[in-house]
Amino acid sequence: MNIYDIAEMAGVSIATVSRVVNGSSKVSEKTKNKVLKVIEEAGYTPNVFAQGLGLNTMHTIGILVPTISDLYMSSAVSYLEEGLHNIGYDCILSCSGYHATEKDSHLQMLLSKRIDALILVGSTYAGSEDKSHNTDYIRRASEEIPVFLLNGIIEGENIYCTASNDYQATFDATRRLIEDGRRRILFMTDSRSYSANQKKKGYIDALAAMGEKVDPDMEIFIKNDVDYVRKSFGQYDDLRYNAVLATDDAMAIGVLKYLTDRSVAVPKDISIIGYNNSSLCVCTTPELTSIDNKVKLVATQTIERLEEVLHGEKMVAGKNVVACELIERGTTAFSDMDPRR
Amino acid sequence: MNIYDIAEMAGVSIATVSRVVNGSSKVSEKTKNKVLKVIEEAGYTPNVFAQGLGLNTMHTIGILVPTISDLYMSSAVSYLEEGLHNIGYDCILSCSGYHATEKDSHLQMLLSKRIDALILVGSTYAGSEDKSHNTDYIRRASEEIPVFLLNGIIEGENIYCTASNDYQATFDATRRLIEDGRRRILFMTDSRSYSANQKKKGYIDALAAMGEKVDPDMEIFIKNDVDYVRKSFGQYDDLRYNAVLATDDAMAIGVLKYLTDRSVAVPKDISIIGYNNSSLCVCTTPELTSIDNKVKLVATQTIERLEEVLHGEKMVAGKNVVACELIERGTTAFSDMDPRR
DNA sequence: TTGTAAGCGTTATCAG
């Protein structure tokens, strides 16, 4: 069942059928209805491969994500998919893991599918200061199609970034803790990604701004896993911390669990702040205070930029930043003297 | 840069280039190397649209899921994507929501992309006894391409199902609770999907098998949301339940939160069992006992069946069932008298 | 408004 069959049945040429299918205006109402009726009855669907060949697009967007089995990523992809669907694009999903060579090969696979644009989800694709993972492969991709980074920043032609302001978020959170009398703040992270670096910078700058000394021992690199953190956290006892700022909720919960096991009072003796404001936060006791990095907003704005770029708009902002919000729950108890309350 | 360019540069015909690209054996080592070198230097990549047109496939699998923003679904998709990638398929993801018309339209969108097979994730696609959502649209899809259900069962030609044995799981869990002296077991669900029905049946049959009376009031239909359950659960106080069996972890956690707020002792006075064994389970205090429905195994087996079917194997099992496992944590305290321990 | 015909870039069937 192809366009020739329809043309014959309707007694018109294939060009006319094509025009009807594509909603071209230059078809008389009469023939249009005739053709539509035949299409309907025959149950005809255009062959997208042939369409793709002719138009050089299949209206497909590639989404690359380290793993979809992560609350932040799956949430982001959920919003992205919805937005793309609304503007008539399908999305092909690829999970690359965190390893550089895998990221590259998955990206190549996506590019070979002739996608119209590429969305990279998560700051793991934004490289970091130590050149351990570089971003050349992304730049190369951007020579072929527009590349959108969700929660990462790379400067470059045809690269469009939307990220939450993680620097400001940790800066504010750290200052808030210090103002509340917590001066020994543990900073926990599991990554050297762009985002992780921003968070760390915010933490350090806030310490400095508040006149506190920056102690490298207070920066902890650890696996982002509740059980792992819970079981291994004893090694940090002698740091005599009274607050914890984690770059992911699961780490924070690991600490909370550890402290609860040891009957340490949270938040009375130790305050804990997580990151992402995931659904895990409301499960713990006490519930976890967390920084909401506004994944919905970031995803929505990514789609808006994408739509602009794909519609050929010039002058689309290459960089977009969204403010985070501290969601206070039971693992912190800030005094009401804070100016922002 | 197309096959003609390469052919010219290499001084061969396009047929030869095509053979080299597709690794056909009938090319001399010499010309093969010559062509490969030219391809390498030119950075040529075959146009997948043209390939698709010729071969009538782009090696793409459609994955339909109600939402990717759900721990079970995202975990399933994660395993599916990995498996598909390994056997050379890309996946195009579509999130349909739970509404019948949307499910149908998203499925049509996927079919129109000429995918090689369709995977439906989650029992929401398997319909239910009340004909509120029917499964005709799935049957129709199966006339065009093989359809794979992950965690749902529909009988039919060209439909292949892999599901966890939810019936047995709730049957065993219920019996276990009764044997432990918990005779007033609340059953909570948020759905009338195939899977939800199986779970309910297991619960009811176990009650009957153990000589307990089945009280319809003990079956609670409620939203699967921690906060919602927590805030609204007071209305069930007079049911005087001493155990809760929920069809999803979030619901179970809502109850746990409610009971903790009211200082009810869990598991001493009330036992709680969740479902899915999600990452939420280890976050609560006490941690949540949950039924592990083996999403990894189900996904892996789905991919195995898919590979068989796509490789043209006849006699592929249309129905596959995987056993669940009760993961005991802090919200239950079964006595050691239980025969299975 | 409609039709004709030339691409789009492959694969695959034949001959040679």
Place this chain on the structure above:
DNA sequence: CTGATAACGCTTACAA
């Protein structure tokens, strides 16, 4: 082993 050449099913100037 290699090369012409005909599909594959559509879009789109260009004619009419």
